[in-house]
Amino acid sequence: MNSSYAKVMVLGSPISKSNFKLFNANGRAILPYNSGHYHDRYALYEEEIAYHARSQNPNVVIEEGVIAVLKVYYKSFKRHPDTNNITKSIFDGIEKSGLIINDAQIKRIIIEEFYDKDNPRFELELFGESEFDMEYKIEKRKIPVEKVIYSPPSNKARALINNSSKKEKEVSVNSCSICGKKIKGNDYITANKGTSIICKSCLGRGF
Template sequence: MIKLVIPGRPISKSNFKLHNVNGQAWMPAKGKYSKYLAYENMIAGYVNQQYQGEQIEENLITVMKLYFPNKKMGDLHNYPKSICDGLEKSGIIKNDKQLKPVMLFDFIDKENPRVEIELYPASEYAIEYNIVKK
């Protein structure tokens, strides 16, 4: 199992996309929208500090724990894309398609917003879950 921690408030990719007149989405490299690219690069940098192993080529069971400073978090499902893109950019994985399944959890931590990522090689681990009535 590999555990990675990315400090700071998670950033959603959907907040930074622009669309051209034909409706095609694109990510600008300059201006206020370049904040997303900086976040992606920041993730890659932190991953490279914490993991020096070989590039992983197999599928990975992925657990993402997002810690926000407050309840203003937007649509939770928009955050994994930026995190997955940062992981791919770091070189730890070949393609973010390898991250499956992905389990996503959100928490509030006013003092220490962050993203915690746990990667479990699918060849070594299996996933089980139970949903129980309260």
């Protein structure tokens, strides 16, 4: 059924696609779903989004340009993914559901970030441009609220992060992150943004 409106809600903390990619020796991205390891989470999350999008909007298909309003509720104020990266995860699942034809349909989008430690989730509303329009405004607060200050890590924290990354890279160059065997030549794929590698033997068994 062709429609101009849909709403999707998926419970649980949203995740970012960028944290779950693997790369083969040629640099091509791989997104596993049945390896039995941590990297399966994204593909499974994408399937979960597709399932809820379809079950909550049976027989609905939006074929036109779309205005999207996305509200993301994180469990923790201090630790959560970059909200800008969350949209890719969500719209990949929405496209897979068939609710939209292609995520290129998203012409305008508003993203809002909230916190709900007891009920993390995202809520997405899609509005067809033929029937809906969007207006927004930014105005000065009458009563200012307390600032939330974002700052880079301290020099000590940066040093710990850099040293940790170096150690991980040194280990990954010598051995497979799964089986621990030494790797020869280019018989591997990279994972975790290049800080670990997986040999082709483990790749063949797991993927």
